[in-house]
Amino acid sequence: MNRTLLQRRLTPGLLLALIVALIAFLARAATAQVTADSTIRLTLGEAVRLAAQQNTAVQSARYRVEAAQARVTQSRSDLLPNVSGLATERRSTLNSAAAFPIELPIPGIDPNGSILGPLDVFDARARLSQSVFDPAALARVKSAKTNVAAAGAGVGQSADVAAATAANAYLGVLRADAVYEARLQDSTLAADLLRIAQDQLKAGTGVALDVTRARSQLTGARTQLIVALNDRDRSRIDLARSLSLPLVNLELADSLASLPLNVATTEQAALDAAFKGRSDLRALELQAQAARQQASAIRMEALPTVGVLADYGVSQRNGRSFLPTYDLGVALSVPIFDGFRREGRIEEQTSAARDLENRARDLRVQVEADVRTAVLNLASSAEAVAAARERLALAEQEVSQARERFQAGVAGNADVITAALSLNAARTLLVDALTSYQASRVALARAQGVISTLD
Numbered sequence: 001m002n003r004t005l006l007q008r009r010l011t012p013g014l015l016l017a018l019i020v021a022l023i024a025f026l027a028r029a030a031t032a033q034v035t036a037d038s039t040i041r042l043t044l045g046e047a048v049r050l051a052a053q054q055n056t057a058v059q060s061a062r063y064r065v066e067a068a069q070a071r072v073t074q075s076r077s078d079l080l081p082n083v084s085g086l087a088t089e090r091r092s093t094l095n096s097a098a099a100f101p102i103e104l105p106i107p108g109i110d111p112n113g114s115i116l117g118p119l120d121v122f123d124a125r126a127r128l129s130q131s132v133f134d135p136a137a138l139a140r141v142k143s144a145k146t147n148v149a150a151a152g153a154g155v156g157q158s159a160d161v162a163a164a165t166a167a168n169a170y171l172g173v174l175r176a177d178a179v180y181e182a183r184l185q186d187s188t189l190a191a192d193l194l195r196i197a198q199d200q201l202k203a204g205t206g207v208a209l210d211v212t213r214a215r216s217q218l219t220g221a222r223t224q225l226i227v228a229l230n231d232r233d234r235s236r237i238d239l240a241r242s243l244s245l246p247l248v249n250l251e252l253a254d255s256l257a258s259l260p261l262n263v264a265t266t267e268q269a270a271l272d273a274a275f276k277g278r279s280d281l282r283a284l285e286l287q288a289q290a291a292r293q294q295a296s297a298i299r300m301e302a303l304p305t306v307g308v309l310a311d312y313g314v315s316q317r318n319g320r321s322f323l324p325t326y327d328l329g330v331a332l333s334v335p336i337f338d339g340f341r342r343e344g345r346i347e348e349q350t351s352a353a354r355d356l357e358n359r360a361r362d363l364r365v366q367v368e369a370d371v372r373t374a375v376l377n378l379a380s381s382a383e384a385v386a387a388a389r390e391r392l393a394l395a396e397q398e399v400s401q402a403r404e405r406f407q408a409g410v411a412g413n414a415d416v417i418t419a420a421l422s423l424n425a426a427r428t429l430l431v432d433a434l435t436s437y438q439a440s441r442v443a444l445a446r447a448q449g450v451i452s453t454l455d
Contacts, residue, residue, distance in 0.1 A: 061157075089121075154283045274447055281360060
């Protein structure tokens with residue numbers, strides 16, 4: 001008899017409710033198991049700074065800085081001493097007539113020519129050259145240093161892009177978590193309404209139509225819960241990828257409700273911060289400056305250069321003593337004509353500088369547009385959050401009132417189901433409004449170039 005009673009109680013609607021509860025339990029248990037194995041707990045600010053540090057694009061930008069620093073070393077070499085050593089051992093023969101073109105009577109030398117040698121000679125010496133005056137080399141070093149600063153700004157630009165990507169991925173996880181919790185509440189409400197409809201049907205105060213409606217509502221809620229669970233897990237994979245992390249469990253310390261709201265800022269203050277903090281704008285300006293400096297260096301190649309050179313060594317004819325020899329001098333080099341090659345190089349660098357300056361002007365306009373848009377979106381999304389919260393409160397009140405009427409038997413559950421659908425939409429609307437506000441806050445920080453300081 002107990003078995004028969006159990007079979008009667010395990011109605012299809014109650015079975016669906018148990019399945020919903022089981023899905024939620026298994027999801028939380030699986031998360032707890034992974035957390036016990038390998039868990040990384042992050043706040044929004046920590047995720048942003050982690051992406052700015054270890055993202056692959058940021059690391060590549062740092063390598064470009066190292067390459068630019070190496071080019072400074074190469075350019076500076078024109079201003080430093082050049083030292084070399086040379087040692088030779090040679091055997092040679094000479095035609096006496098060619099070696100002594102002046103016909104003088106020399107004992108033992110045939111005036112018609114004869115072979116002298118072979119002679120074995122050893123020579124070892126050190127050579128030193130040093131630039132004394134080379135304005136073009138100085139200008140090239142200055143341009144190379146500016147390129148290093150531009151590459152450093154490029155690192156900041158890559159870090160800002162990586163941080164913004166990670167911040168949006170983080171918000172995607174928070175949204176997925178909030179949607180999952182909302183769908184879980186919807187499923188719980190649907191299961192409770194089904195139980196009430198079944199109890200009323202058994203008591204003879206309800207109708208079968210109410211039970212069918214409740215089952216349909218529970219099935220729809222269960223489907224939405226499955227989709228929300230998949231989105232929640234997938235969003236964490238996206239976040240881990242944006243942080244260049246292995247696919248370990250990520251535990252988020254924040255929630256949409258706990259993140260700051262009503263961030264105070266003015267449009268002018270945001271613009272001032274953007275023009276000072278945008279790394280991409282700084283990078284373009286430095287690249288243009290480096291191109292102008294390179295053009296100036298090329299012009300200076302037309303100026304004379306002065307250098308000193310020294311050569312010291314010892315020579316010996318094998319079998320005889322070593323004798324020191326040296327060579328000292330000052331060299332003056334005056335460029336005269338190079339086939340207009342220098343003029344072509346100057347024009348190339350000048351055109352590159354103009355292109356970069358044009359891009360920098362366009363970027364300044366874009367920065368201003370980004371900041372103004374972000375400020376507007378921040379203000380409107382704050383109002384949207386307030387409106388969504390009010391709508392959620394009204395939807396909860398509507399469900400409560402409809403449920404009381406349904407439990408009292410003075411109305412069917414159609415009104416409750418309609419109110420539940422409205423509550424479902426209100427919950428989703430609030431989640432979207434909170435996500436939109438935080439996305440606007442991220443966009444404003446990115447537009448200002450201060451996203452790495454985001455909390």
